[in-house]
Amino acid sequence: MSREVAVLGVGMHPWGKWGRNFVEYGVHAARAALKDAGIPWTDVQFISGAATMRCGYPGYVAGATFAQALGWQGAQVNTSYAACASGSQALAAARAQILAGGCDVALVVGADTTPKGFLAPMAGYRPEDPDWVRFHLGITNPTYFALYARRRMDLYGATLEDFTAVKVKNAAHGAANPNARYRKRFTREEVLESAMVADPLRLLHVCATSDGGAAVVLASLEYAQRRGLKTPRIAAISTVTPRFASTEVEMPDIATDSAVAAAGHSFRGAIAARAYEEAGLGPEDLSLAEVYDLASSMELDWYEYIGLCRPGEAEGLLRSGATRLGGRIPVNASGGLACFGEAVPAQALAQVCELVWQLRGEAGERQVQGARVGITANQGLFGHGSAVIVRK
Amino acid sequence: MSARQRVAAIEGWYTLDEPAHLLGSRCNSCGSYYFPRLSAGFCRNPACEGTSFETVPLSRTGRIWSYTNACYQPPPPFVSPTPFVPFAIAAVELAAERMIVLGQVVAGIDVGQLKVGMPMELVLESLYSEGDTDKLVWKWKPSGVRP
Numbered sequence: 353m354s355r356e357v358a359v360l361g362v363g364m365h366p367w368g369k370w371g372r373n374f375v376e377y378g379v380h381a382a383r384a385a386l387k388d389a390g391i392p393w394t395d396v397q398f399i400s401g402a403a404t405m406r407c408g409y410p411g412y413v414a415g416a417t418f419a420q421a422l423g424w425q426g427a428q429v430n431t432s433y434a435a436c437a438s439g440s441q442a443l444a445a446a447r448a449q450i451l452a453g454g455c456d457v458a459l460v461v462g463a464d465t466t467p468k469g470f471l472a473p474m475a476g477y478r479p480e481d482p483d484w485v486r487f488h489l490g491i492t493n494p495t496y497f498a499l500y501a502r503r504r505m506d507l508y509g510a511t512l513e514d515f516t517a518v519k520v521k522n523a524a525h526g527a528a529n530p531n532a533r534y535r536k537r538f539t540r541e542e543v544l545e546s547a548m549v550a551d552p553l554r555l556l557h558v559c560a561t562s563d564g565g566a567a568v569v570l571a572s573l574e575y576a577q578r579r580g581l582k583t584p585r586i587a588a589i590s591t592v593t594p595r596f597a598s599t600e601v602e603m604p605d606i607a608t609d610s611a612v613a614a615a616g617h618s619f620r621g622a623i624a625a626r627a628y629e630e631a632g633l634g635p636e637d638l639s640l641a642e643v644y645d646l647a648s649s650m651e652l653d654w655y656e657y658i659g660l661c662r663p664g665e666a667e668g669l670l671r672s673g674a675t676r677l678g679g680r681i682p683v684n685a686s687g688g689l690a691c692f693g694e695a696v697p698a699q700a701l702a703q704v705c706e707l708v709w710q711l712r713g714e715a716g717e718r719q720v721q722g723a724r725v726g727i728t729a730n731q732g733l734f735g736h737g738s739a740v741i742v743r744k
Numbered sequence: 745m746s747a748r749q750r751v752a753a754i755e756g757w758y759t760l761d762e763p764a765h766l767l768g769s770r771c772n773s774c775g776s777y778y779f780p781r782l783s784a785g786f787c788r789n790p791a792c793e794g795t796s797f798e799t800v801p802l803s804r805t806g807r808i809w810s811y812t813n814a815c816y817q818p819p820p821p822f823v824s825p826t827p828f829v830p831f832a833i834a835a836v837e838l839a840a841e842r843m844i845v846l847g848q849v850v851a852g853i854d855v856g857q858l859k860v861g862m863p864m865e866l867v868l869e870s871l872y873s874e875g876d877t878d879k880l881v882w883k884w885k886p887s888g889v890r891p
Binding site for chain 1 (some may be wrong): 804841
């Protein structure tokens with residue numbers, strides 16, 4: 353029995369700092385995805401929205417907000433929130449509805465409008481919220497990115513040049529992506545000369561926050577078959593939580609679990625493993641990967657967490673050129689977060705959009721030749737794993 | 745002579761005596777530690793049904809898991825001096841508790857003086873001041889170095 357679903361269409365609103373209402377980006381992306389799928393909105397039976405926490409009540413109920421903006425037509429609705437993993441959860445809800453026989457066609461939408469600068473927590477004196485406490489101590493998101501980066505340097509001999517090479521590679525990939533916010537081919541010198549944010553990371557190593565929207569139209573394989581469509585399929589969606597004792601420092605926590613009474617586990621190492629298991633595939637089957645480069649250095653962590661190489665070998669893989677376009681396993685052919693900046697509820701869906709375009713051979717100048725299988729990997733605050741495998 | 749008042753920036757997370765300790769919870773059933781202390785009375789170890797905990801001081805020393813600094817002024821609720829002064833941050837692994845605890849590094853130490861594996865100890869230092877009151881917080885200090 354197949355547990356796969358077909359991706360009929362994908363669409364995006366270009367990333368940027370447009371300053372408009374997030375609903376506009378979501379509807380733009382949704383209409384683009386429906387057009388790509390060749391089906392009218394009125395044929396959609398289930399709409400699944402990825403929520404945003406920064407746009408008031410309409411953001412909390414994103415699924416219904418997008419449904420109303422597209423025109424109420426009686427579809428069933430869902431909204432998912434899982435921080436940066438919200439898009440994958442919205443996708444998982446739609447897939448579950450299809451596989452349970454509750455609908456044939458589902459639309460998944462995520463969009464965001466972001467404020468300037470650091471993402472900050474809600475106001476007030478709230479010491480029971482670890483996110484509040486860490487900001488009170490001056491521990492921002494780049495702090496965590498830099499802790500991982502510095503550990504790679506001291507343990508594995510990673511260098512500032514490696515982190516910079518990731519940024520330069522992704523900037524070159526994204527220069528050809530019409531949906532990317534930053535399409536400049538940054539040079540090594542420009543990256544190294546940008547201001548220090550959190551040692552060793554410079555401003556151009558750390559991703560920005562962006563406005564943007566992404567949408568995916570899913571359908572049952574039977575529906576796709578009836579219409580004679582041969583489309584990429586979702587082979588797996590991992591939404592795993594950590595295992596106690598989770599022993600790596602995780603944003604926004606002040607402390608890890610204690611591994612006194614239980615064995616220690618790496619959360620991020622488990623995210624892709626679950627997706628591979630579900631798809632019956634492994635890292636050796638991949639043609640490409642889209643991973644969460646919140647900082648350029650974290651792309652190297654993901655090489656290891658998705659099994660492209662063993663711990664400590666990511667720098668070697670990068671230096672070999674394997675992860676560049678034209679290499680054995682291109683990573684972030686879209687340009688990644690380096691070129692997009694993060695639009696939280698849309699980002700995991702944007703990763704899926706890229707895989708679909710790549711598998712259809714429609715990625716233009718950034719096309720990975722002969723792409724057959726791709727994986728996305730990301731992680732949402734407070735223990736939300738996210739990995740999606742798309743296959744031809 | 746007016747003495748400056750010393751109060752905790754975050755109440756109940758650490759002692760204010762010298763030498764200061766972080767206050768954690770230890771499960772009376774499985775021995776797992778928690779920092780900050782558990783607010784709900786249930787152990788988070790999935791193999792443990794423990795519901796009673798002791799408040800315990802955590803180890804004052806550990807080794808650096810990783811480190812960095814803050815070069816840009818963080819947003820509120822961080823309270824910044826004017827002008828903002830960059831500070832180092834360390835994630836320190838406590839051997840007995842087998843857990844990692846983050847914190848600022850004491851003033852005057854920068855990342856160039858830190859290394860993964862370096863022994864560190866816990867001290868109290870001002871997080872920020874309000875009038876004649878110092879709001880104290882735990883910070884990490886390289887062992888044996890006078891702040």
